Amino acid sequence: MEETREISALFHLIDDPDDEVFNTVSNRIISIGANIIPNLEHLWETTPDESVQDRIELLIHRLHYCDLVQEFTRWKSLPEPDLLAGALLVSKFQYPDLNVNNVLQDVEKMRRNIWLELNSYLTPLEQTNVLTTILYNYYHLKGTELNHSEPNDFLLNKVLDAKRGNSISNGILYLVLCDLLDIPIRAVHIPRQFILAYFELDNGQWDKLPANPSHRIQFYIDPMSGQVFTQKDVETYFRRISVPPTASFFRPLSNVRIVQVLLEEFAKCFENDQHYYKYDELMQLSAMISE
Structure with a gap:
Protein backbone atom coordinates (compact mmCIF):
# COMPACT_ATOMS: atom_id res chain seq x y z
CA MET A 1 0.00 0.00 0.00
CA LEU A 78 -21.65 -23.13 3.84
CA PRO A 79 -24.33 -25.86 3.57
CA GLU A 80 -21.72 -28.50 4.54
CA PRO A 81 -18.59 -26.92 6.06
CA ASP A 82 -15.53 -28.96 5.04
CA LEU A 83 -13.38 -30.35 7.85
CA LEU A 84 -10.07 -29.91 6.04
CA ALA A 85 -10.86 -26.28 5.22
CA GLY A 86 -11.89 -25.63 8.85
CA ALA A 87 -8.73 -27.21 10.26
CA LEU A 88 -6.58 -25.11 7.90
CA LEU A 89 -8.33 -21.94 9.07
CA VAL A 90 -7.22 -22.84 12.61
CA SER A 91 -3.66 -23.29 11.29
CA LYS A 92 -3.84 -19.83 9.70
CA PHE A 93 -4.43 -18.31 13.14
CA GLN A 94 -0.81 -19.16 13.96
CA TYR A 95 0.56 -19.21 10.39
CA PRO A 96 -1.36 -16.55 8.42
CA ASP A 97 0.89 -16.97 5.36
CA LEU A 98 0.24 -20.73 5.21
CA ASN A 99 0.50 -22.18 1.69
CA VAL A 100 -2.78 -24.10 1.63
CA ASN A 101 -2.02 -25.68 -1.75
CA ASN A 102 1.04 -27.45 -0.33
CA VAL A 103 -1.11 -28.98 2.40
CA LEU A 104 -3.79 -30.04 -0.10
CA GLN A 105 -1.11 -31.70 -2.25
CA ASP A 106 0.25 -33.63 0.75
CA VAL A 107 -3.24 -34.82 1.68
CA GLU A 108 -3.95 -35.83 -1.94
CA LYS A 109 -0.73 -37.92 -2.06
CA MET A 110 -1.84 -39.73 1.09
CA ARG A 111 -5.34 -40.27 -0.30
CA ARG A 112 -4.01 -41.70 -3.54
CA ASN A 113 -1.60 -44.09 -1.80
CA ILE A 114 -4.45 -45.43 0.35
CA TRP A 115 -6.94 -45.57 -2.57
CA LEU A 116 -4.54 -47.74 -4.59
CA GLU A 117 -4.71 -50.39 -1.84
CA LEU A 118 -8.49 -50.36 -1.44
CA ASN A 119 -11.10 -52.38 -3.30
CA SER A 120 -14.81 -53.09 -2.96
CA TYR A 121 -14.22 -56.61 -1.60
CA LEU A 122 -12.55 -55.50 1.62
CA THR A 123 -14.43 -55.77 4.90
CA PRO A 124 -14.81 -52.63 7.06
CA LEU A 125 -11.97 -53.80 9.29
CA GLU A 126 -9.74 -54.53 6.29
CA GLN A 127 -10.48 -51.08 4.84
CA THR A 128 -9.53 -49.48 8.13
CA ASN A 129 -6.37 -51.59 8.39
CA VAL A 130 -5.26 -50.38 4.96
CA LEU A 131 -5.70 -46.74 5.95
CA THR A 132 -4.07 -47.26 9.35
CA THR A 133 -1.09 -49.20 7.95
CA ILE A 134 -0.27 -46.56 5.34
CA LEU A 135 -0.79 -43.64 7.71
CA TYR A 136 1.09 -44.99 10.75
CA ASN A 137 3.57 -47.44 9.21
CA TYR A 138 4.32 -46.06 5.73
CA TYR A 139 4.11 -42.35 6.65
CA HIS A 140 5.26 -43.01 10.25
CA LEU A 141 2.60 -40.77 11.78
CA LYS A 142 3.15 -40.65 15.55
CA GLY A 143 0.69 -39.87 18.31
CA THR A 144 1.62 -37.63 21.25
CA GLU A 145 -0.22 -36.96 24.47
CA LEU A 146 -2.37 -33.84 24.56
CA ASN A 147 0.21 -31.22 25.58
CA HIS A 148 -0.79 -27.56 25.63
CA SER A 149 2.84 -26.45 25.68
CA GLU A 150 3.17 -27.80 22.11
CA PRO A 151 0.80 -25.68 19.98
CA ASN A 152 2.11 -27.11 16.70
CA ASP A 153 0.77 -30.54 17.65
CA PHE A 154 -2.75 -29.15 17.13
CA LEU A 155 -2.17 -27.76 13.63
CA LEU A 156 -2.71 -29.92 10.56
CA ASN A 157 0.04 -28.31 8.46
CA LYS A 158 2.59 -29.01 11.20
CA VAL A 159 1.28 -32.56 11.71
CA LEU A 160 1.91 -33.23 8.01
CA ASP A 161 5.41 -31.69 8.23
CA ALA A 162 6.53 -33.43 11.42
CA LYS A 163 4.38 -36.58 11.05
CA ARG A 164 3.27 -36.23 14.64
CA GLY A 165 0.20 -34.88 16.34
CA ASN A 166 -2.13 -35.41 19.27
CA SER A 167 -5.41 -37.33 19.22
CA ILE A 168 -7.37 -34.34 17.85
CA SER A 169 -5.05 -33.34 14.99
CA ASN A 170 -4.24 -36.94 14.03
CA GLY A 171 -7.95 -37.70 14.24
CA ILE A 172 -8.79 -34.81 11.93
CA LEU A 173 -6.25 -36.03 9.36
CA TYR A 174 -7.73 -39.54 9.61
CA LEU A 175 -11.27 -38.18 9.18
CA VAL A 176 -10.29 -36.02 6.19
CA LEU A 177 -8.84 -39.07 4.44
CA CYS A 178 -11.91 -41.18 5.29
CA ASP A 179 -14.17 -38.50 3.81
CA LEU A 180 -12.12 -38.35 0.60
CA LEU A 181 -12.21 -42.16 0.34
CA ASP A 182 -15.91 -42.58 1.25
CA ILE A 183 -15.09 -44.66 4.33
CA PRO A 184 -17.92 -44.19 6.89
CA ILE A 185 -15.78 -43.22 9.88
CA ARG A 186 -16.70 -40.26 12.10
CA ALA A 187 -15.61 -38.84 15.44
CA VAL A 188 -17.86 -39.56 18.42
CA HIS A 189 -18.14 -37.75 21.73
CA ILE A 190 -16.69 -40.33 24.13
CA PRO A 191 -15.90 -38.39 27.37
CA ARG A 192 -12.28 -37.22 27.78
CA GLN A 193 -11.28 -38.84 24.49
CA PHE A 194 -11.16 -38.01 20.80
CA ILE A 195 -12.22 -41.34 19.30
CA LEU A 196 -13.34 -42.38 15.82
CA ALA A 197 -16.02 -44.92 14.96
CA TYR A 198 -16.83 -46.99 11.86
CA PHE A 199 -20.59 -46.77 11.19
CA GLU A 200 -22.83 -49.14 9.28
CA LEU A 201 -25.04 -46.91 7.13
CA ASP A 202 -28.24 -47.34 5.11
CA ASN A 203 -27.21 -46.56 1.53
CA GLY A 204 -24.48 -44.24 2.78
CA GLN A 205 -26.97 -41.86 4.38
CA TRP A 206 -25.78 -40.32 7.63
CA ASP A 207 -29.12 -38.64 8.25
CA LYS A 208 -30.81 -42.06 8.52
CA LEU A 209 -28.94 -43.00 11.70
CA PRO A 210 -31.24 -43.70 14.70
CA ALA A 211 -31.28 -41.45 17.78
CA ASN A 212 -28.99 -43.91 19.55
CA PRO A 213 -26.66 -45.26 16.85
CA SER A 214 -24.39 -47.29 19.15
CA HIS A 215 -25.53 -50.58 17.55
CA ARG A 216 -24.55 -49.16 14.14
CA ILE A 217 -20.92 -48.76 15.24
CA GLN A 218 -18.85 -51.74 14.15
CA PHE A 219 -15.66 -50.72 15.98
CA TYR A 220 -13.71 -47.72 17.25
CA ILE A 221 -10.30 -46.33 16.26
CA ASP A 222 -7.80 -44.52 18.46
CA PRO A 223 -6.25 -41.82 16.21
CA MET A 224 -3.12 -41.74 18.35
CA SER A 225 -2.03 -45.10 16.96
CA GLY A 226 -4.78 -46.50 14.74
CA GLN A 227 -5.56 -49.19 17.32
CA VAL A 228 -9.04 -50.70 17.01
CA PHE A 229 -11.43 -51.09 19.98
CA THR A 230 -14.67 -53.02 20.30
CA GLN A 231 -17.99 -51.93 21.78
CA LYS A 232 -17.14 -54.06 24.82
CA ASP A 233 -13.89 -52.09 25.31
CA VAL A 234 -15.84 -48.83 25.23
CA GLU A 235 -18.45 -50.14 27.70
CA THR A 236 -15.60 -51.10 30.04
CA TYR A 237 -14.20 -47.57 29.72
CA PHE A 238 -17.57 -46.04 30.66
CA ARG A 239 -17.74 -48.25 33.77
CA ARG A 240 -14.22 -47.25 34.73
CA ILE A 241 -14.99 -43.51 34.57
CA SER A 242 -18.42 -44.05 36.20
CA VAL A 243 -20.35 -42.35 33.38
CA PRO A 244 -23.55 -43.87 31.95
CA PRO A 245 -23.19 -44.44 28.15
CA THR A 246 -26.05 -42.26 26.89
CA ALA A 247 -27.03 -41.94 23.23
CA SER A 248 -25.32 -38.57 22.74
CA PHE A 249 -21.89 -40.17 23.14
CA PHE A 250 -22.40 -42.34 20.05
CA ARG A 251 -23.69 -39.76 17.59
CA PRO A 252 -21.24 -38.55 14.93
CA LEU A 253 -19.76 -35.13 15.63
CA SER A 254 -20.34 -32.54 12.91
CA ASN A 255 -17.36 -30.92 11.18
CA VAL A 256 -18.25 -27.62 12.86
CA ARG A 257 -18.20 -29.23 16.30
CA ILE A 258 -14.85 -30.90 15.59
CA VAL A 259 -13.33 -27.56 14.59
CA GLN A 260 -14.79 -26.06 17.78
CA VAL A 261 -13.06 -28.75 19.84
CA LEU A 262 -9.81 -28.01 18.00
CA LEU A 263 -10.14 -24.26 18.63
CA GLU A 264 -10.93 -24.73 22.33
CA GLU A 265 -8.06 -27.15 22.98
CA PHE A 266 -5.63 -25.07 20.89
CA ALA A 267 -6.67 -21.99 22.89
CA LYS A 268 -5.36 -23.63 26.08
CA CYS A 269 -1.84 -23.34 24.64
CA PHE A 270 -2.09 -19.59 25.29
CA GLU A 271 -3.42 -19.48 28.85
CA ASN A 272 -0.54 -17.33 30.05
CA ASP A 273 -0.17 -13.60 30.65
CA GLN A 274 1.96 -12.93 27.58
CA HIS A 275 -0.35 -14.56 25.02
CA TYR A 276 -3.72 -14.51 26.77
CA TYR A 277 -5.17 -12.35 23.99
CA LYS A 278 -4.72 -15.37 21.68
CA TYR A 279 -6.71 -17.54 24.10
CA ASP A 280 -9.52 -14.97 24.02
CA GLU A 281 -9.46 -14.74 20.22
CA LEU A 282 -9.59 -18.51 19.72
CA MET A 283 -12.45 -18.87 22.19
CA GLN A 284 -14.28 -16.06 20.38
CA LEU A 285 -13.89 -17.95 17.09
CA SER A 286 -15.26 -21.09 18.76
CA ALA A 287 -18.28 -19.18 20.09
CA MET A 288 -18.81 -17.53 16.72
CA ILE A 289 -19.21 -20.85 14.87
CA SER A 290 -21.24 -22.44 17.67
CA GLU A 291 -24.10 -24.59 16.34
Whole structure:
Protein backbone atom coordinates (compact mmCIF):
# COMPACT_ATOMS: atom_id res chain seq x y z
CA MET A 1 0.00 0.00 0.00
CA GLU A 2 1.26 3.48 -0.85
CA GLU A 3 2.29 5.27 2.33
CA THR A 4 0.05 8.31 2.63
CA ARG A 5 0.56 11.25 4.94
CA GLU A 6 -2.01 9.76 7.34
CA ILE A 7 -0.28 6.37 7.46
CA SER A 8 3.08 8.04 8.06
CA ALA A 9 1.56 10.05 10.93
CA LEU A 10 -0.03 6.93 12.43
CA PHE A 11 3.28 5.05 12.27
CA HIS A 12 5.05 7.90 14.09
CA LEU A 13 2.57 7.50 16.95
CA ILE A 14 2.94 3.72 17.37
CA ASP A 15 5.63 4.25 20.01
CA ASP A 16 3.57 6.75 22.01
CA PRO A 17 3.79 5.79 25.72
CA ASP A 18 0.17 6.85 26.31
CA ASP A 19 -1.97 3.70 26.01
CA GLU A 20 -5.02 5.72 25.04
CA VAL A 21 -3.15 7.29 22.13
CA PHE A 22 -1.81 3.90 21.03
CA ASN A 23 -5.28 2.33 21.19
CA THR A 24 -6.70 5.12 19.03
CA VAL A 25 -3.83 4.74 16.55
CA SER A 26 -4.06 0.95 16.43
CA ASN A 27 -7.84 1.01 15.90
CA ARG A 28 -7.39 3.38 12.96
CA ILE A 29 -4.65 1.17 11.46
CA ILE A 30 -6.87 -1.91 11.87
CA SER A 31 -9.73 -0.10 10.13
CA ILE A 32 -7.55 0.40 7.03
CA GLY A 33 -7.41 -3.36 6.55
CA ALA A 34 -4.89 -6.06 5.61
CA ASN A 35 -3.45 -4.03 2.70
CA ILE A 36 -1.40 -2.09 5.25
CA ILE A 37 0.43 -5.23 6.48
CA PRO A 38 3.44 -4.86 4.06
CA ASN A 39 3.93 -1.29 5.34
CA LEU A 40 3.89 -2.53 8.93
CA GLU A 41 6.34 -5.31 8.08
CA HIS A 42 8.71 -2.76 6.54
CA LEU A 43 8.34 -0.56 9.64
CA TRP A 44 9.15 -3.58 11.85
CA GLU A 45 12.34 -4.26 9.85
CA THR A 46 13.52 -0.67 10.20
CA THR A 47 12.64 -0.24 13.88
CA PRO A 48 15.43 -1.00 16.39
CA ASP A 49 13.21 -0.72 19.49
CA GLU A 50 11.98 -4.19 20.53
CA SER A 51 8.98 -2.84 22.45
CA VAL A 52 7.82 -0.99 19.32
CA GLN A 53 8.40 -4.16 17.28
CA ASP A 54 6.14 -6.00 19.72
CA ARG A 55 3.42 -3.41 19.14
CA ILE A 56 3.81 -3.75 15.36
CA GLU A 57 3.61 -7.57 15.62
CA LEU A 58 0.40 -7.23 17.62
CA LEU A 59 -1.09 -4.92 14.99
CA ILE A 60 -0.19 -7.35 12.19
CA HIS A 61 -1.74 -10.19 14.20
CA ARG A 62 -4.95 -8.22 14.77
CA LEU A 63 -5.22 -7.49 11.03
CA HIS A 64 -4.79 -11.16 10.18
CA TYR A 65 -7.33 -12.05 12.87
CA CYS A 66 -9.94 -9.71 11.37
CA ASP A 67 -9.53 -11.49 8.02
CA LEU A 68 -9.73 -14.86 9.76
CA VAL A 69 -13.02 -13.93 11.43
CA GLN A 70 -14.47 -13.24 7.99
CA GLU A 71 -13.11 -16.53 6.62
CA PHE A 72 -14.63 -18.49 9.51
CA THR A 73 -17.94 -16.71 8.99
CA ARG A 74 -17.97 -17.73 5.32
CA TRP A 75 -16.94 -21.31 6.19
CA LYS A 76 -19.67 -21.70 8.82
CA SER A 77 -22.31 -20.37 6.40
CA LEU A 78 -21.65 -23.13 3.84
CA PRO A 79 -24.33 -25.86 3.57
CA GLU A 80 -21.72 -28.50 4.54
CA PRO A 81 -18.59 -26.92 6.06
CA ASP A 82 -15.53 -28.96 5.04
CA LEU A 83 -13.38 -30.35 7.85
CA LEU A 84 -10.07 -29.91 6.04
CA ALA A 85 -10.86 -26.28 5.22
CA GLY A 86 -11.89 -25.63 8.85
CA ALA A 87 -8.73 -27.21 10.26
CA LEU A 88 -6.58 -25.11 7.90
CA LEU A 89 -8.33 -21.94 9.07
CA VAL A 90 -7.22 -22.84 12.61
CA SER A 91 -3.66 -23.29 11.29
CA LYS A 92 -3.84 -19.83 9.70
CA PHE A 93 -4.43 -18.31 13.14
CA GLN A 94 -0.81 -19.16 13.96
CA TYR A 95 0.56 -19.21 10.39
CA PRO A 96 -1.36 -16.55 8.42
CA ASP A 97 0.89 -16.97 5.36
CA LEU A 98 0.24 -20.73 5.21
CA ASN A 99 0.50 -22.18 1.69
CA VAL A 100 -2.78 -24.10 1.63
CA ASN A 101 -2.02 -25.68 -1.75
CA ASN A 102 1.04 -27.45 -0.33
CA VAL A 103 -1.11 -28.98 2.40
CA LEU A 104 -3.79 -30.04 -0.10
CA GLN A 105 -1.11 -31.70 -2.25
CA ASP A 106 0.25 -33.63 0.75
CA VAL A 107 -3.24 -34.82 1.68
CA GLU A 108 -3.95 -35.83 -1.94
CA LYS A 109 -0.73 -37.92 -2.06
CA MET A 110 -1.84 -39.73 1.09
CA ARG A 111 -5.34 -40.27 -0.30
CA ARG A 112 -4.01 -41.70 -3.54
CA ASN A 113 -1.60 -44.09 -1.80
CA ILE A 114 -4.45 -45.43 0.35
CA TRP A 115 -6.94 -45.57 -2.57
CA LEU A 116 -4.54 -47.74 -4.59
CA GLU A 117 -4.71 -50.39 -1.84
CA LEU A 118 -8.49 -50.36 -1.44
CA ASN A 119 -11.10 -52.38 -3.30
CA SER A 120 -14.81 -53.09 -2.96
CA TYR A 121 -14.22 -56.61 -1.60
CA LEU A 122 -12.55 -55.50 1.62
CA THR A 123 -14.43 -55.77 4.90
CA PRO A 124 -14.81 -52.63 7.06
CA LEU A 125 -11.97 -53.80 9.29
CA GLU A 126 -9.74 -54.53 6.29
CA GLN A 127 -10.48 -51.08 4.84
CA THR A 128 -9.53 -49.48 8.13
CA ASN A 129 -6.37 -51.59 8.39
CA VAL A 130 -5.26 -50.38 4.96
CA LEU A 131 -5.70 -46.74 5.95
CA THR A 132 -4.07 -47.26 9.35
CA THR A 133 -1.09 -49.20 7.95
CA ILE A 134 -0.27 -46.56 5.34
CA LEU A 135 -0.79 -43.64 7.71
CA TYR A 136 1.09 -44.99 10.75
CA ASN A 137 3.57 -47.44 9.21
CA TYR A 138 4.32 -46.06 5.73
CA TYR A 139 4.11 -42.35 6.65
CA HIS A 140 5.26 -43.01 10.25
CA LEU A 141 2.60 -40.77 11.78
CA LYS A 142 3.15 -40.65 15.55
CA GLY A 143 0.69 -39.87 18.31
CA THR A 144 1.62 -37.63 21.25
CA GLU A 145 -0.22 -36.96 24.47
CA LEU A 146 -2.37 -33.84 24.56
CA ASN A 147 0.21 -31.22 25.58
CA HIS A 148 -0.79 -27.56 25.63
CA SER A 149 2.84 -26.45 25.68
CA GLU A 150 3.17 -27.80 22.11
CA PRO A 151 0.80 -25.68 19.98
CA ASN A 152 2.11 -27.11 16.70
CA ASP A 153 0.77 -30.54 17.65
CA PHE A 154 -2.75 -29.15 17.13
CA LEU A 155 -2.17 -27.76 13.63
CA LEU A 156 -2.71 -29.92 10.56
CA ASN A 157 0.04 -28.31 8.46
CA LYS A 158 2.59 -29.01 11.20
CA VAL A 159 1.28 -32.56 11.71
CA LEU A 160 1.91 -33.23 8.01
CA ASP A 161 5.41 -31.69 8.23
CA ALA A 162 6.53 -33.43 11.42
CA LYS A 163 4.38 -36.58 11.05
CA ARG A 164 3.27 -36.23 14.64
CA GLY A 165 0.20 -34.88 16.34
CA ASN A 166 -2.13 -35.41 19.27
CA SER A 167 -5.41 -37.33 19.22
CA ILE A 168 -7.37 -34.34 17.85
CA SER A 169 -5.05 -33.34 14.99
CA ASN A 170 -4.24 -36.94 14.03
CA GLY A 171 -7.95 -37.70 14.24
CA ILE A 172 -8.79 -34.81 11.93
CA LEU A 173 -6.25 -36.03 9.36
CA TYR A 174 -7.73 -39.54 9.61
CA LEU A 175 -11.27 -38.18 9.18
CA VAL A 176 -10.29 -36.02 6.19
CA LEU A 177 -8.84 -39.07 4.44
CA CYS A 178 -11.91 -41.18 5.29
CA ASP A 179 -14.17 -38.50 3.81
CA LEU A 180 -12.12 -38.35 0.60
CA LEU A 181 -12.21 -42.16 0.34
CA ASP A 182 -15.91 -42.58 1.25
CA ILE A 183 -15.09 -44.66 4.33
CA PRO A 184 -17.92 -44.19 6.89
CA ILE A 185 -15.78 -43.22 9.88
CA ARG A 186 -16.70 -40.26 12.10
CA ALA A 187 -15.61 -38.84 15.44
CA VAL A 188 -17.86 -39.56 18.42
CA HIS A 189 -18.14 -37.75 21.73
CA ILE A 190 -16.69 -40.33 24.13
CA PRO A 191 -15.90 -38.39 27.37
CA ARG A 192 -12.28 -37.22 27.78
CA GLN A 193 -11.28 -38.84 24.49
CA PHE A 194 -11.16 -38.01 20.80
CA ILE A 195 -12.22 -41.34 19.30
CA LEU A 196 -13.34 -42.38 15.82
CA ALA A 197 -16.02 -44.92 14.96
CA TYR A 198 -16.83 -46.99 11.86
CA PHE A 199 -20.59 -46.77 11.19
CA GLU A 200 -22.83 -49.14 9.28
CA LEU A 201 -25.04 -46.91 7.13
CA ASP A 202 -28.24 -47.34 5.11
CA ASN A 203 -27.21 -46.56 1.53
CA GLY A 204 -24.48 -44.24 2.78
CA GLN A 205 -26.97 -41.86 4.38
CA TRP A 206 -25.78 -40.32 7.63
CA ASP A 207 -29.12 -38.64 8.25
CA LYS A 208 -30.81 -42.06 8.52
CA LEU A 209 -28.94 -43.00 11.70
CA PRO A 210 -31.24 -43.70 14.70
CA ALA A 211 -31.28 -41.45 17.78
CA ASN A 212 -28.99 -43.91 19.55
CA PRO A 213 -26.66 -45.26 16.85
CA SER A 214 -24.39 -47.29 19.15
CA HIS A 215 -25.53 -50.58 17.55
CA ARG A 216 -24.55 -49.16 14.14
CA ILE A 217 -20.92 -48.76 15.24
CA GLN A 218 -18.85 -51.74 14.15
CA PHE A 219 -15.66 -50.72 15.98
CA TYR A 220 -13.71 -47.72 17.25
CA ILE A 221 -10.30 -46.33 16.26
CA ASP A 222 -7.80 -44.52 18.46
CA PRO A 223 -6.25 -41.82 16.21
CA MET A 224 -3.12 -41.74 18.35
CA SER A 225 -2.03 -45.10 16.96
CA GLY A 226 -4.78 -46.50 14.74
CA GLN A 227 -5.56 -49.19 17.32
CA VAL A 228 -9.04 -50.70 17.01
CA PHE A 229 -11.43 -51.09 19.98
CA THR A 230 -14.67 -53.02 20.30
CA GLN A 231 -17.99 -51.93 21.78
CA LYS A 232 -17.14 -54.06 24.82
CA ASP A 233 -13.89 -52.09 25.31
CA VAL A 234 -15.84 -48.83 25.23
CA GLU A 235 -18.45 -50.14 27.70
CA THR A 236 -15.60 -51.10 30.04
CA TYR A 237 -14.20 -47.57 29.72
CA PHE A 238 -17.57 -46.04 30.66
CA ARG A 239 -17.74 -48.25 33.77
CA ARG A 240 -14.22 -47.25 34.73
CA ILE A 241 -14.99 -43.51 34.57
CA SER A 242 -18.42 -44.05 36.20
CA VAL A 243 -20.35 -42.35 33.38
CA PRO A 244 -23.55 -43.87 31.95
CA PRO A 245 -23.19 -44.44 28.15
CA THR A 246 -26.05 -42.26 26.89
CA ALA A 247 -27.03 -41.94 23.23
CA SER A 248 -25.32 -38.57 22.74
CA PHE A 249 -21.89 -40.17 23.14
CA PHE A 250 -22.40 -42.34 20.05
CA ARG A 251 -23.69 -39.76 17.59
CA PRO A 252 -21.24 -38.55 14.93
CA LEU A 253 -19.76 -35.13 15.63
CA SER A 254 -20.34 -32.54 12.91
CA ASN A 255 -17.36 -30.92 11.18
CA VAL A 256 -18.25 -27.62 12.86
CA ARG A 257 -18.20 -29.23 16.30
CA ILE A 258 -14.85 -30.90 15.59
CA VAL A 259 -13.33 -27.56 14.59
CA GLN A 260 -14.79 -26.06 17.78
CA VAL A 261 -13.06 -28.75 19.84
CA LEU A 262 -9.81 -28.01 18.00
CA LEU A 263 -10.14 -24.26 18.63
CA GLU A 264 -10.93 -24.73 22.33
CA GLU A 265 -8.06 -27.15 22.98
CA PHE A 266 -5.63 -25.07 20.89
CA ALA A 267 -6.67 -21.99 22.89
CA LYS A 268 -5.36 -23.63 26.08
CA CYS A 269 -1.84 -23.34 24.64
CA PHE A 270 -2.09 -19.59 25.29
CA GLU A 271 -3.42 -19.48 28.85
CA ASN A 272 -0.54 -17.33 30.05
CA ASP A 273 -0.17 -13.60 30.65
CA GLN A 274 1.96 -12.93 27.58
CA HIS A 275 -0.35 -14.56 25.02
CA TYR A 276 -3.72 -14.51 26.77
CA TYR A 277 -5.17 -12.35 23.99
CA LYS A 278 -4.72 -15.37 21.68
CA TYR A 279 -6.71 -17.54 24.10
CA ASP A 280 -9.52 -14.97 24.02
CA GLU A 281 -9.46 -14.74 20.22
CA LEU A 282 -9.59 -18.51 19.72
CA MET A 283 -12.45 -18.87 22.19
CA GLN A 284 -14.28 -16.06 20.38
CA LEU A 285 -13.89 -17.95 17.09
CA SER A 286 -15.26 -21.09 18.76
CA ALA A 287 -18.28 -19.18 20.09
CA MET A 288 -18.81 -17.53 16.72
CA ILE A 289 -19.21 -20.85 14.87
CA SER A 290 -21.24 -22.44 17.67
CA GLU A 291 -24.10 -24.59 16.34
